[in-house]
Amino acid sequence: MLPGIVMQDEPLSQISLMKHLAAENVVCLTNSTVRAIKDDVVEYTDKDGNLQKIAYDTVISATGLRSDTEAAEQFRGTAAKVFTIGDANKAGKIFQCFHNAWHAVRNI
Ligand SMILES: Cc1cc2nc3c(=O)[nH]c(=O)nc-3n(C[C@H](O)[C@H](O)[C@H](O)COP(=O)(O)OP(=O)(O)OC[C@H]3O[C@@H](n4cnc5c(N)ncnc54)[C@H](O)[C@@H]3O)c2cc1C
Numbered sequence: 001m002l003p004g005i006v007m008q009d010e011p012l013s014q015i016s017l018m019k020h021l022a023a024e025n026v027v028c029l030t031n032s033t034v035r036a037i038k039d040d041v042v043e044y045t046d047k048d049g050n051l052q053k054i055a056y057d058t059v060i061s062a063t064g065l066r067s068d069t070e071a072a073e074q075f076r077g078t079a080a081k082v083f084t085i086g087d088a089n090k091a092g093k094i095f096q097c098f099h100n101a102w103h104a105v106r107n108i
Contacts, residue, residue: 001033029054034063065091081108
């Protein structure tokens with residue numbers, strides 16, 4: 001759906017991955033939204049909103065992550081200070097988890 005792929009990764013990982021994809025002649029469809037996965041084709045709308053179809057052998061769904069805040073919310077009010085850290089706060093990378101944890105510890 002985004003205008004590019006691996007947009008949030010470290011530059012070195014991104015460059016390396018893009019090289020591998022190019023070497024294998026992988027076509028990346030950006031600005032495209034999957035609408036349906038049928039028995040033999042994936043249907044998607046392209047950047048102009050037109051419905052397109054593409055045949056597939058294998059579908060791997062890797063469409064991103066979203067926080068599940070429900071479990072963490074249940075702890076709210078059970079202690080003077082409650083911190084939500086890591087992916088429960090915002091789905092991201094391990095670095096952000098450590099960063100959140102560090103700030104939580106400093107605020108205890
Ligand atoms: C496929 C994939 C690849 C990734 N690759 C990278 C990468 O290369 N580099 C990077 O930096 N980050 C990567 N990440 C992100 C990274 O894994 C997360 O940001 C990080 O693991 C989040 O840590 P966390 O402790 O917040 O949550 P988690 O690691 O998800 O830990 C939460 C734990 O809580 C447990 N839990 C949940 N509910 C309950 C409950 N009710 N009772 C008891 N336990 C419970 C779960 O079982 C789990 O063990 C990747 C994530 C995925 C999914």
